Amino acid sequence: MKKTIYFIRHGQTDLNLKGIVQGRGVNSPLNENGILQAQAFYEAYKHIPFDKIYASTLLRTHQTVAPFVAQGIPMEELEGLDEISWGIYEGQEQTEDILKGFEEVVGSWRNNDLDLAILDGESPNSLVLRQKEAIARILANKEEETVLVCMHGRAMRIMLCHLTNVPVCNMDDFPHTNTALYVLEYEDNEFSIVDYYNTKHLENLMNEKN
Numbered sequence: 001m002k003k004t005i006y007f008i009r010h011g012q013t014d015l016n017l018k019g020i021v022q023g024r025g026v027n028s029p030l031n032e033n034g035i036l037q038a039q040a041f042y043e044a045y046k047h048i049p050f051d052k053i054y055a056s057t058l059l060r061t062h063q064t065v066a067p068f069v070a071q072g073i074p075m076e077e078l079e080g081l082d083e084i085s086w087g088i089y090e091g092q093e094q095t096e097d098i099l100k101g102f103e104e105v106v107g108s109w110r111n112n113d114l115d116l117a118i119l120d121g122e123s124p125n126s127l128v129l130r131q132k133e134a135i136a137r138i139l140a141n142k143e144e145e146t147v148l149v150c151m152h153g154r155a156m157r158i159m160l161c162h163l164t165n166v167p168v169c170n171m172d173d174f175p176h177t178n179t180a181l182y183v184l185e186y187e188d189n190e191f192s193i194v195d196y197y198n199t200k201h202l203e204n205l206m207n208e209k210n
Helices: 014-018 032-045 059-070 096-110 124-140 153-163 168-173 200-209
Strands: 002-009 052-055 075-077 146-151 181-187 190-198
Touching: 002 124, 002 153, 032 059, 032 200, 052 059, 059 075, 059 146, 096 168, 124 153, 124 168, 146 153, 153 168, 153 181
Parallel strands: 002 146, 052 075, 052 146
Antiparallel strands: 002 181, 181 190
């Protein structure tokens, strides 16, 4: 079985813009720029014959893929695609204390302490477990050869690690921005990246802002 999976991060939200922590527990909508990003992605990839769309349970991913759903492509939401839970930091502005706490936790993750979580939050290892359930569900639908997956920044970095056998502690090796694209092919029980951090569809939006 061969399957091609297009992974994108959701479009921009006002909380992204303000530097407020979202995570799994904050269900914010796209802002005007996020909607433009989603439309730009649609215009660039509407010719791809997607058999199915998979999204997280959160509104920002649903709004990002809405143009494809309007085209008639079926969508399924999976909890395994939700963002990591940032616990007590969710919905909070990035104060000096919170930024310091983030840096300490992410620094520990880089040192392979992947069971560490922010208070009331989720560790990378626990996130991997629910992501593996989501991927198993996607792979089980063998008739779907080309699928679009819309998820979240930190979660996508972690997903790309374990799918491509990169240690999860190296998650920051995978850059992300709103609606950035990674394309993976799955064949012979292995994933390979065939398009890495593609943001070409955003070029016109960036030029308009400059």
